[in-house]
Amino acid sequence: xxxxxxxxxxxxxxxxxxxxxxxxxxxxxxxxxxxxxxxxxxxxxxxxxxxxxxxxxxxxxxxxxxxxxxxxxxxxxxxxxxxxxxxxxxxxxxxxxxxxxxxxxxx
Numbered sequence: 001x002x003x004x005x006x007x008x009x010x011x012x013x014x015x016x017x018x019x020x021x022x023x024x025x026x027x028x029x030x031x032x033x034x035x036x037x038x039x040x041x042x043x044x045x046x047x048x049x050x051x052x053x054x055x056x057x058x059x060x061x062x063x064x065x066x067x068x069x070x071x072x073x074x075x076x077x078x079x080x081x082x083x084x085x086x087x088x089x090x091x092x093x094x095x096x097x098x099x100x101x102x103x104x105x106x107x
Contacts, residue, residue: 034091
């Protein structure tokens with residue numbers, strides 16, 4: 001868990017992803033559409049990706065393991081949780097509070 005904690009420190013939005021995962025792509029696109037620039041770790045492209053994925057599953061109970069989204073150093077969850085925040089209009093305020101975005105204009 002210390003490894004994950006250090007990876008999300010000092011970053012407003014962190015997404016643990018796999019390059020072949022369509023839901024990871026969707027969540028990255030959604031968060032980027034607000035103007036945020038998330039830090040993305042593609043686990044399948046990292047030498048220690050399997051160890052990180054194991055920690056996400058075992059310690060944070062991520063099922064499936066990706067995407068795993070942290071906003072403001074807080075573990076938000078996976079695609080279902082992020083989409084739920086979006087539907088409830090809670091994603092943008094969370095991104096603002098974490099300083100991932102500064103101004104959000106509703107269209």
